[in-house]
Amino acid sequence: MEIKYADTTTDIYIGNAWELLDKLLPGKDVIIITDINVGELYGDYFPEYPVITIGTGEAVKEPDTVETIIKHLLVTGADRSSFLLGIGGGIVCDITGFVASIFMRGTKFGFVSTTLLAQVDASIGGKNGVNVNGIKNIIGCFNQPSFVVCDTGLLKSLPDEEFISGLGELVKHALIRDYELFEMIEKNTEAILKRREDLLKELIAKSIEIKASIVEKDEKEAGERRLLNFGHTLGHAIESSTGLSHGKSIAAGMMAAVEISYDEKLISMEETERIKKTFKNLGLMQEIKTRWQDISEKIFADKKRKGKDLYFILLNGIGNAIQKEYPLEEIINRLRAKTG
Ligand SMILES: NC(=O)c1ccc[n+]([C@@H]2O[C@H](COP(=O)([O-])OP(=O)(O)OC[C@H]3O[C@@H](n4cnc5c(N)ncnc54)[C@H](O)[C@@H]3O)[C@@H](O)[C@H]2O)c1
Ligand SMILES: [Zn+2]
Incomplete structure (x- = not known):
């Protein structure tokens, strides 16, 4: 698969x-970077x-590690013509892309x-970066790899918790863009959890296509890319x-957004139940035990950093996400009503 951006292309292989x-x-x-x-x-x-x-x-995804890698690159004699290959999960990819973007003003990477x-x-979409003092991805850049191999x-050796967490983003892509992909996931939850390889290949390819098609149109997140924040x-x-996994946390976030979509008469009760059941069957549903006060403070802090108005993503039926601009207080009140 080839993803075309304004001034570069990335080849994706499965x-x-x-x-x-x-x-x-x-x-x-x-030069290879791995964990x-x-x-x-x-x-x-x-x-x-x-x-x-x-x-x-996550504690490794900080500027100290960037500096350590750069010192190693100097020792190995790397220069502008070197190629950095990240082999690993999201942390290795985010750091490798970032280092490759700043080392000698930019080397190629994959x-x-x-x-x-x-x-x-x-690994899809060209966002690279690291955290500072635990604040996620606070420094970084947009820069596309030459290739991505999936x-x-x-994935056979991946711990269950990590595998299930990744399923959260897979379902997200289906919910925002592809009804048929959602149906395929819904019907195959058992085989997915058994990590049946032919099925995973197909699901991953479809999921990448969705993210790629959105990012191709809006590389720097000025509009459509926001749908990925569902x-x-x-x-x-x-x-x-x-401290719940990313996948379980966003599943809870997606479920609250689906319920708000139901209140807005955008999605039916039947669809709402199907989504809930699919999350449950995939092991993505978890009881959230935390104080609402903590959650709303985190949302406020996030908004303060990002500035601008808060776009909230709702579902106008499965496979069709829409953006709605809400005042922050209203989102928080609605979310509070949904999460108790
Ligand atoms: N750039 C982006 O657009 C983007 C999008 C989403 C997430 N992210 C970032 O990705 C990071 C999370 O990525 P992640 O979930 O891949 O975490 P990760 O990179 O920490 O990997 C999770 C764990 O699995 C291990 N692991 C990796 N591959 C394995 C394998 N094949 N078998 C066994 N173990 C393996 C790793 O060593 C690690 O312990 C976060 O920092 C997040 O901010 C970036
Ligand atoms: Zn995510």
Whole structure:
């Protein structure tokens, strides 16, 4: 699949990573960035280039790690013509893209995305960056990789919690854009949880197509790209105040948005129930135990950083997301009514 942007294209491949890399890499001056888990699991299969290994977890996605990587790049003799290959989940991809964008004002880069979340979401769309003092993605840039390889075989070793979390974004893409994809997920929840590879390949390809088609039209998030934030206003606040996985948090956010859509007479009760059941069958429903006060404070802080008005994404039926501009207080009141 080819994604076309204003001044570049990214090629997306779904298949065996190690075979594909043989063809895709420039042949010299490649430096691999990975994390310690992925390095331990798959390091033996990596092509023969220098490897920089980082730790795991959000705390690693900070400027210190960027500096450490750059110091390693200098030691390996990297320069502007080097190619940085990130092999890992969303954290490795976000950091690799960021380092590649700033090292000597920019080198080429590519990803092998090894988590479901990275395959359907983080590696697609060209947002790169790191956190500062735990504030998510507060520095970063838009810059597209030359290629992204999604190898569903690598997902076999993913812990259940990580796999299920990635399913949240997959369902999100279906809900905002593709009724048939939602039906396919709804009918196959058991096979999905068993990670049946042929099915995963098809679902991931469709999900990437949806994100790519939105990002192609709105690379810098001036309009349509906001649809991808479906479930995220509340989801981010739940994630940071409860520590629940990203997928479960946005599932709760999406469910609240679906219920508001029902109140607005945009979606039927039957559709609302189908969505709830699908989240439940995929293991994405979780009771939220936190104080509403914490959640609303997080939403306010987020809004303060982003400025501007708050767009809220609703569903005008499954597969058709719309944006609605609400005053922040009204969103918070409505969400409070939905989450208790
Ligand atoms: N740039 C974007 O558009 C975008 C979009 C969504 C999320 N993100 C970012 O992505 C990050 C989360 O990504 P993630 O969920 O992939 O987390 P992650 O990169 O932390 O990976 C999750 C865990 O799985 C391990 N792992 C990775 N691949 C594995 C495999 N094949 N088998 C076994 N274990 C494996 C990792 O070592 C890690 O411990 C967040 O920082 C988020 O901000 C970015
Ligand atoms: Zn998300």
